[in-house]
Every structure is written in structure tokens, then in C-alpha cells.
Amino acid sequence: MPGSTLHAGPGGSSMFDPDNMRFIVLLLFVQVSFSELPTLSLLLESPPSPITCLASGFYPNRATLFWTIDGDLLPDGEEPGEILPTVNQTFQMSVDLDVYSVAVEEWSRYKCVFVFKDGTSQSVNITLDKEVIKFTDSPNKMFPVGLVIGVIVGLLVIAIVFIGACKYKQRYSNRAHL
Structure with missing residues (x-):
């Protein structure tokens, strides 16, 4: 039959075989329902630059990242950066916080919070603490x-x-x- 080769797989079975269809549906379900929480890092290029909260390794890309103080959204908080793809098929984004007008003793009141926008309660946060800040060197300031x-x-x-x-x-x- 000339038309049968169109739908036949390498083993001669049809792509629309019930076993293949179950596998395809399961694969789509896993892709839609799979989510990966990010790793949060606090980065500082050099004082007086703002502290950057970096969320990396999350999936899917429907998420938001923001700063809170005492659990409330900062009224004048920075807008998060755009969501960027990574080499391992996950995503990353960042948001800055200018803390140089805030006393170091008050830093523990601030948290960087990552939340998926899919309506689930999955979230990750990191408290602003000078012990967890990683210092980075800007290539133009080395x-x-x-x-x-x-x-x-x-x-x-x-x-x-x-x-x-x-x-x-x-x-x-x-x-x-x-």
C-alpha cells in the first residue's frame, strides 16, 4: 500500500498506534506539568552598585522575581530583567536592589522572592545577608x-x-x- 509508508515508523508500526499515542500524550503532559525551581544568588559587582538577585535554572519561563521588606512588596522596587534562556534549556532572570541608603542591620528585613506565574504556590526566597553575597568583577573594571x-x-x-x-x-x- 503506497499510503501506509507515510505513517509507518522504523519498526513498521503506525505513528497513530495506541501505544505511541499514549507515549506522546504522556510526554506532552510531562512537559506541561514539569517545573524546576531556581537557584537564587545575591551578586555585587562593586560598591556602590546595586545588589543583584539572580534566579537561574528555572523552568518554565512564566515567573516573576521581586524584592520584599518584612514580607511586603517594595513600593519603589526595581523591575525585574527579562527572562533569558540558558544552555541547559532552563531560564534565568535578575532584579536589582539599591541598599546603600539602608543600614546593614536592616538588611535581614529584605528578601528576594521568586514565584511561578502559573498559579501554584511554588516559590523560593533568599534573605539579604552580607555573608551570602558573591562579589563579581566587571571585565571593564579589572x-x-x-x-x-x-x-x-x-x-x-x-x-x-x-x-x-x-x-x-x-x-x-x-x-x-x-
Whole structure:
């Protein structure tokens, strides 16, 4: 039958076989109902930049991230960044908090909260604490090691050329007096 090869799989079974259909429905159900909670991290590039709460490794991408104080949403809280895909098929997003007008003793009142938007009560939070903040270096603010090494090598070359020129002059000026 010419039409039967259209629906036949490698083993000759139809794609619409009841066993295959159960598998497809189960696969779709798992994809729709699967959720992965993120890991939350607090990052600081360098003072006085804001503290960034990074939620990474979550799935699906329908979520929100925000700061609270004493359990209430911050009235002037930052808008979360866009949700970005990661290489492992999960997502990440971040939200900033400017805490430099807040005393360090008050930091424990602040929490970064991640919540899925699907109506479930799944959430994760992390309390603002200077012990858990990870410091990151901005590539444009790193110490210019390459520049320093280049300057040192350049100065050494100039010194060697200068010393060589002095010795050359000294050697040939001594011969002129003979």
C-alpha cells in the first residue's frame, strides 16, 4: 500500500498506534506539568552598585522575581530583567536592589522572592545577608595586568638598549684616545 509508508515508523508500526499515542500524550503532559525551581544568588559587582538577585535554572519561563521588606512588596522596587534562556534549556532572570541608603542591620528585613506565574504556590526566597553575597568583577573594571606587563617589558627593552648604547660609546671612545 503506497499510503501506509507515510505513517509507518522504523519498526513498521503506525505513528497513530495506541501505544505511541499514549507515549506522546504522556510526554506532552510531562512537559506541561514539569517545573524546576531556581537557584537564587545575591551578586555585587562593586560598591556602590546595586545588589543583584539572580534566579537561574528555572523552568518554565512564566515567573516573576521581586524584592520584599518584612514580607511586603517594595513600593519603589526595581523591575525585574527579562527572562533569558540558558544552555541547559532552563531560564534565568535578575532584579536589582539599591541598599546603600539602608543600614546593614536592616538588611535581614529584605528578601528576594521568586514565584511561578502559573498559579501554584511554588516559590523560593533568599534573605539579604552580607555573608551570602558573591562579589563579581566587571571585565571593564579589572586590573589591567596586560598593560602593566607591556609597560614593564617596554621599559626593560629601553633600559637594555640604553645600557648597550652606553657600552658601545664607551668602547669606541676608548679606542679613539689610543
